Amino acid sequence: MTEPDRAIIAKRVRDGQPDTAEIRQLAAAAGYEVVGECTQRREPDPALQLGAGKVEELTEQVEATGARTVIFDNRLGPYQVYNLGNELPEGVTVKDRFRLILDIFGQRAQTRKAQLQVELAELRYELPRAEAKTSLAKREERPGFMGLGEYDESREQDIKSRISRIRDELERIEETEQDRREKRRESGFDLVALAGYTNAGKSTLMQALAEDLEVGENESIHPDLDPTAEREDRLFTTLGTTTRRLDLERRDALLTDTVGFISDLPHWLVESFKSTLESVYRADLVLLVVDVSEPIAEIREKLMTSHDTLYERNEAPIVTVLNKIDRIDDAELEEKRAALRALAPNPVAVSAKAETNLEELRARIHEELPDRKRERLVLPMTEDTMSVVSWVHDNAFVEDVEYRDSEVIVDFLARPAVVEQTRAKASDLAADA
Numbered sequence: 001m002t003e004p005d006r007a008i009i010a011k012r013v014r015d016g017q018p019d020t021a022e023i024r025q026l027a028a029a030a031g032y033e034v035v036g037e038c039t040q041r042r043e044p045d046p047a048l049q050l051g052a053g054k055v056e057e058l059t060e061q062v063e064a065t066g067a068r069t070v071i072f073d074n075r076l077g078p079y080q081v082y083n084l085g086n087e088l089p090e091g092v093t094v095k096d097r098f099r100l101i102l103d104i105f106g107q108r109a110q111t112r113k114a115q116l117q118v119e120l121a122e123l124r125y126e127l128p129r130a131e132a133k134t135s136l137a138k139r140e141e142r143p144g145f146m147g148l149g150e151y152d153e154s155r156e157q158d159i160k161s162r163i164s165r166i167r168d169e170l171e172r173i174e175e176t177e178q179d180r181r182e183k184r185r186e187s188g189f190d191l192v193a194l195a196g197y198t199n200a201g202k203s204t205l206m207q208a209l210a211e212d213l214e215v216g217e218n219e220s221i222h223p224d225l226d227p228t229a230e231r232e233d234r235l236f237t238t239l240g241t242t243t244r245r246l247d248l249e250r251r252d253a254l255l256t257d258t259v260g261f262i263s264d265l266p267h268w269l270v271e272s273f274k275s276t277l278e279s280v281y282r283a284d285l286v287l288l289v290v291d292v293s294e295p296i297a298e299i300r301e302k303l304m305t306s307h308d309t310l311y312e313r314n315e316a317p318i319v320t321v322l323n324k325i326d327r328i329d330d331a332e333l334e335e336k337r338a339a340l341r342a343l344a345p346n347p348v349a350v351s352a353k354a355e356t357n358l359e360e361l362r363a364r365i366h367e368e369l370p371d372r373k374r375e376r377l378v379l380p381m382t383e384d385t386m387s388v389v390s391w392v393h394d395n396a397f398v399e400d401v402e403y404r405d406s407e408v409i410v411d412f413l414a415r416p417a418v419v420e421q422t423r424a425k426a427s428d429l430a431a432d433a
């Protein structure tokens with residue numbers, strides 16, 4: 001292992017106290033060692049984001065610590081990046097929050113789909129910058145302005161055509177995944193998806209609720225699901241999508257874990273990961289996980305943003321899961337429940353890590369999933385009967401099977417579509433008998 005790169009955090013706020021906890025976590029997630037921070041309260045400086053004096057202070061910190069990277073929690077325009085690069089010591093890289101998030105995604109993208117999404121996000125990050133460079137260089141009649149080498153209008157065109165190629169390929173992948181989801185649904189599985197902010201505990205909950213076996217997903221590398229891995233709080237542990245069989249007593253359901261949300265994500269970044277969230281939008285039920293040990297204001301904010309994201313596309317019921325109850329006492333939990341009532345009227349409080357209250361959550365999942373019909377079929381005994389019975393076992397919850405001399409009686413619970421299919425099979429048998 002190489003030494004982690006040293007970085008200094010910079011942040012400007014209009015008013016209030018600059019909070020750097022999240023950007024520090026993001027920096028750590030990207031593999032940086034944070035060796036200092038430089039914050040300021042003021043209006044944004046158009047050229048440098050921070051005030052000129054503050055940038056001097058930043059330069060001193062960089063020199064004193066030997067940091068090679070400065071990470072701004074603010075969004076930086078292309079000119080600001082360029083100007084800051086001139087002010088700071090030679091060779092120091094300046095990046096903003098979004099560039100950092102892209103780095104993390106880039107490091108962790110292990111599947112074709114994830115890689116395409118990252119590339120799409122990067123191109124979309126780059127596009128306005130390329131446009132800005134082109135127009136500036138033109139206006140100044142200075143090709144190569146901002147030390148960026150040759151400017152080239154075709155660069156812009158290039159980015160645009162790559163964006164559209166990647167979109168097409170992602171669309172094809174999404175169609176395949178959609179087919180797979182529909183097949184699973186047809187074969188009697190209810191689809192449950194986990195959603196929520198990064199670090200809420202979705203993957204931990206997945207481990208606690210689901211059977212170990214993963215179902216035929218092509219995304220097979222999940223360092224975050226390795227139970228032996230020691231982890232501290234880490235943002236964006238999960239980037240891919242994992243689906244496992246949910247351990248429910250009387251129903252076949254699949255549980256899908258996927259990428260978490262983060263505050264203040266720009267539209268283009270969310271868009272790029274749209275198809276990852278598709279498994280959430282197309283689910284029969286969404287479990288919206290929040291870390292209940294966070295302050296009420298933060299939970300509220302996260303719930304509101306999650307609802308906005310989900311309600312836009314999703315029609316499935318949402319169950320709010322207040323996770324990490326092991327970190328707070330009962331009084332605090334009650335206080336938070338009451339404060340969040342308007343946003344989460346009937347939440348289930350659990351600890352995924354301590355595996356507390358999971359039975360209640362399983363019962364709720366069962367309750368909220370679409371109704372199933374109870375059916376009793378009388379099948380004539382033919383040489384194909386047993387294969388129909390085993391099909392029913394695979395696609396429905398069988399309550400009872402009774403074998404008689406010339407017939408088999410099956411009592412089961414299934415989705416209405418499965419009941420229809422079973423009836424058709426039964427009448428085929430009857431026709432052959």
Ligand SMILES: Nc1nc2c(ncn2[C@@H]2O[C@H](COP(=O)(O)OP(=O)(O)OP(=O)(O)O)[C@@H](O)[C@H]2O)c(=O)[nH]1
Nearest residue numbers: 198199200201202203204236237238260324352353
């Ligand atoms: N104390 C406590 N910690 C928990 C609980 N559930 C999860 N954690 C911890 O919270 C951290 C984040 O958990 P993850 O399951 O990786 O969170 P996630 O929602 O999947 O995060 P992303 O994959 O980044 O979206 C880990 O360090 C977990 O061990 C819980 O019930 N109690």
Ligand SMILES: [Mg+2]
Nearest residue numbers: 202203237238
């Ligand atoms: Mg996860």
